[in-house]
Amino acid sequence: MTMSPSIPTDSVGVVLPENLHFEEPLKLDCGVVLDEYDLIFETYGTLNEQRSNAVLICHALSGDHHAAGYSAADDVKPGWWDNCIGPGKPIDTNIYYVVSSNNLGGCAGSTGPLTINPATDTPYGPDFPIVTVRDWVESQARLADRLGIERWAAVMGGSLGGMQALQWAIDYPDRIAHAIVIAATPKLSTQNIAFNEVARQAIRYDTSFHDGHYRDHGVVPERGLMLARMLGHITYLSDDGLHAKFGRELRDGKFNFGYDVEFQIESYLRHQGLSFVGRFDANSYLLMTKSLDYFDPAARFDNDLTKTLSNCSAQFLVISFTSDWRFAPAKSRELVRALLDANKDVSYANIDSEQGHDSFLLEIPAYHAVLRSYFDRIHRESGK
């Protein structure tokens, strides 16, 4: 880690990702065995002697391992959760050793559709198997082994990341002291699956998709991926939040009676869609939405969430946001209720926010105060 003059002092600074190769075959939920794979990750802070201060950050649908700091001294944009992770920040890197890894099946460095399949010497592309939240947890457990972390002080994440934190608490009760589940749900609603299905079809219908072999044709299904992202963005924000930000504002101040951008919201969506195409792989996007749809840990426990959680020994912090309609507060409360029924230690905060599902990424004072105070508690307890 080096610091450049332009980088804020409460930043973890310039961080280079690390890569680990795993040769122990990993049997996935779908039945496919990955004979070998790589995981790319970043770390912030220092692992203490007792190895008791490690925090695992799990990313959401389109996130990656670059959660905090800068990739280079002249980098203008820090990692996606930089407001939360750093010296003196809610997840204080003066205290905690933070590990942030890229999920298998992603497109940012860990093994996924863009990786060369050793069996064929060509990229996996659409043949990369659909991985589940359980698979990710298993791969992260092996990463923990390699990093010498027997037990996480906390595993945390928002949205799909929160599902991983929950799955950790279920699958590895002895290896996680605290599970921090933010803007997540114990399973997707029908409406959520429906939105994912439209996003998938948008990609798969794109004539450039070529059954997922688009790179062999020198193209990417950019229109489909754009549509998927535009739709996603609407559901990550709230109606009120969109209204506050864009209202019915017109780009040219008048109607043009045509199909170019007229309302500012249209311009915003197109911009978000376009910029996503440049940074995300369509096959990865498809399989990540499937991981979301499939997540339902209670399905293995007679659809009884309380029973599902009965073996957990982690303490829980659950956070939802009032205007999040994609993963609504009611879903978080369903989890909280089951945890209480299972006699687990759970703290819950429903944060007042107009920003919808995206709130979990934002520096909302009440939200960060909850995180800060909870991490203070973890620190105090670990010191006992």
Place this chain on the structure above:
Amino acid sequence: MTMSPSIPTDSVGVVLPENLHFEEPLKLDCGVVLDEYDLIFETYGTLNEQRSNAVLICHALSGDHHAAGYSAADDVKPGWWDNCIGPGKPIDTNIYYVVSSNNLGGCAGSTGPLTINPATDTPYGPDFPIVTVRDWVESQARLADRLGIERWAAVMGGSLGGMQALQWAIDYPDRIAHAIVIAATPKLSTQNIAFNEVARQAIRYDTSFHDGHYRDHGVVPERGLMLARMLGHITYLSDDGLHAKFGRELRDGKFNFGYDVEFQIESYLRHQGLSFVGRFDANSYLLMTKSLDYFDPAARFDNDLTKTLSNCSAQFLVISFTSDWRFAPAKSRELVRALLDANKDVSYANIDSEQGHDSFLLEIPAYHAVLRSYFDRIHRESGK
């Protein structure tokens, strides 16, 4: 009108549409002048001698003039609002003369993108101008003239149809006794515009779209139109409604770890999308979504809805549905509040329903009871 043995006795029976040609040029909001045009419509019931019992039904985005009865004796499916219109039904055709016309720009018979443009002798296609709710009201007023209807007992509709009823009350205060505005809004929210924009882009990005000249290429942008409809369907229903109907039910009872239909909701959406492609024109769909976006009658009155309504002399019935998140009850209440502020006669009902925006099409007892009782009142008052 003839009756076949298989047609229920409370049906208006077999109804054939009528067509009228208009030669007085119509100057549209966009500035384009339609030199001539046709309107297709159906009527149910009989116009009384005083011509005081006429009700105009305005259709929504994908509706048409075939609101009630059957197109042929062996037709299995009646019109889209058949549960509401007929002898003894809430809009009782023993009492009222009901007129249901197809909007300009549609694809069911009135002049629109599929019509031959007399200036070029080829179909308008994408050159058909974007029409607005005001344009529709103007064209409907001319239809009323031709039918000898000086003043409607009521103008009514749901969704985009409700917007037309509202615009009627504003534009023709002397020609409408009652405006029945159901599941509508005085203007679209940012989120609504955003959903419409994604639907439009899905169509326009389809490689078969050819800038709207798809029929010249012997194709239709079916994938785009399918996506638009799938997305629309999600927003017409509520999360709870979808959950009650489909939950997380799997078609094959297990995950297949692939991209064919797995969840029943996926099957439903694909079916809805496919069946829409066969019955709707993409250029019509595009311009109808624009009419929705543009609707904002208060924009001409300093964005003051109360002022906008001050010249209305109609009495109003406003209806919303508790689970309608596309045109939420709060939007209906905004209209009701402005009507009260403008000292207008308004009745308002927020109907408890799990079916979302689609509720306005359904036979919900409390909803139909409100309509029935309101139409009884119209009848009593007209008899004075």
